[in-house]
Amino acid sequence: MKKVYINSIASISPQKTYDNCNFLDEITEYNDTVIFAQDPDYKQYIPPAAARRMAKGIKMGVVASKIAMDEAGIETVDAIITGTGMGCMIDSEKFVSAIIDNNEQYLTPTSFIQSTHNTVAGQIALGMECKAYNFTYVHSAISFESALLDAKMQLENNEAEHILVGGVEELGAHTTKVHRLINHIKPEPVSISEVLHSKTEGAVFSEGTNFFVVSNEKTKSCYAELVAVETFNTLQKEKVSEAIETFLKENNLKLDDIDLVVFGNNGDVDFDGYYNKLSEGIFSKTQQVFYKHLVGENNTVSAFGVWLASKILKTQTVPEIVKINKINSSEIKTVLCYNQYRGQNHSLVLLRKC
Amino acid sequence: MSELKEELKGKIIEQLNLEDVSVADIADDDALFGDGLGLDSIDALELIVMLDKDYGIRLSDPKEGRKIFESVQVMADYIEEHRTK
Structure with a gap:
């Protein structure tokens, strides 16, 4: 079986992450319940004629994919695989609203065409003129990991050499309103320094995208080796430690071999216990970082965790703003990312310095 | 008539998301x-729906659009003649 490498990365998030030369050097402070992605100059990447039908999620996905492709130094890929929990919400809301407002009459094609979950992967392929495997996984908080796992298996089996894989979410006004009604969004604004110790339920909702070129050959731009990915639809809080130890054992590792763990704490008082149990338990002697205080919560934000881990492994620096504890590893060789959303759809991504 | 032409231009820009056009x-x-x-x-389909929704003009043959949507002037002339609302 071939090894799998993350050869390039790209992120558009509520922080200024779209420039790969920076690594959280400048932090945008938020004190809100919903935060939006910071826009790069879309016109620099997408011709105006093509951009005019694209909602924000599509633009973000297309631009992030171009940034990742540029960094990898390749023109095309053998597969484009995306993950999205909610899909293209803005056009979906537009289309459904038009059906209701116009009494099922006068339906226009654009928002319908652009509203499907695989629109982003489709638009990337159109722009790249890539007729290869094109797939979108839709599975709540493990949508991105499902895409990553598919890519990893294809590369390991040498069915592909380079695969573009990413996750994307955009905020739609109506969907946000619904999530607020069911208390999935925090009842009051929370600043980024308060998220970790928040005493309220719900999360700070957000949008964004993260793309990666993963290959079975290491290039100069390589960030990390993608060692293993595992997902769990359900996992009791008491069983997470055991699941992680089994996962590590399957990869011939012990807890001590993990130099840094990336947690997905979002400040939800009802569900952060999953992380706290690990933080105070099996990983109490391990360096810990988190990121959702900076970029909020959405179904594929765990891809930002992989972006963060990749950056840390390549640069061997850990920005102060993401540190949970005071432990500092002298060299960061192996990183584990753990995420769950509302106690369901858990994921483990294991990365190694390359 | 000139009011209708201005209105049409505004609707074309808004409905077809022509961001850089005034x-x-x-x-x-x-x-x-x-x-x-x-x-x-795709824009032609959007314009056909706009004619129906805003001016009560239903094109039975979408190919008719080719002539009607030649320019704002031609569109305005057609709407003046056929509008039901």
């Missing part, structure tokens, strides 16, 4: 498709 940029006789504004077949 009402002043569209001359009455500019071609909407091809070399002019560069609209395409």
Whole structure:
């Protein structure tokens, strides 16, 4: 079986992450319940004629994919695989609203065409003129990991050499309103320094995208080796430690071999216990970082965790703003990312310095 | 008539998301498709729906659109003659 490498990365998030030369050097402070992605100059990447039908999620996905492709130094890929929990919400809301407002009459094609979950992967392929495997996984908080796992298996089996894989979410006004009604969004604004110790339920909702070129050959731009990915639809809080130890054992590792763990704490008082149990338990002697205080919560934000881990492994620096504890590893060789959303759809991504 | 033409230009810009175009940029006789504004077949469908929704004009043959959507001037003439609302 071939090894799998993350050869390039790209992120558009509520922080200024779209420039790969920076690594959280400048932090945008938020004190809100919903935060939006910071826009790069879309016109620099997408011709105006093509951009005019694209909602924000599509633009973000297309631009992030171009940034990742540029960094990898390749023109095309053998597969484009995306993950999205909610899909293209803005056009979906537009289309459904038009059906209701116009009494099922006068339906226009654009928002319908652009509203499907695989629109982003489709638009990337159109722009790249890539007729290869094109797939979108839709599975709540493990949508991105499902895409990553598919890519990893294809590369390991040498069915592909380079695969573009990413996750994307955009905020739609109506969907946000619904999530607020069911208390999935925090009842009051929370600043980024308060998220970790928040005493309220719900999360700070957000949008964004993260793309990666993963290959079975290491290039100069390589960030990390993608060692293993595992997902769990359900996992009791008491069983997470055991699941992680089994996962590590399957990869011939012990807890001590993990130099840094990336947690997905979002400040939800009802569900952060999953992380706290690990933080105070099996990983109490391990360096810990988190990121959702900076970029909020959405179904594929765990891809930002992989972006963060990749950056840390390549640069061997850990920005102060993401540190949970005071432990500092002298060299960061192996990183584990753990995420769950509302106690369901858990994921483990294991990365190694390359 | 000139009011209708201004209205049409505004609707074309808004409904077809022509971000970098203003009402002043569209001359009455500019071609909407091809070399002019560069609209395409999806835009034609959007315009057919707009005629029906805003002016009560239902095109039985979508091919008719080719002539009607030649320019803002031609569109306005057609709407003046056939509008039911």
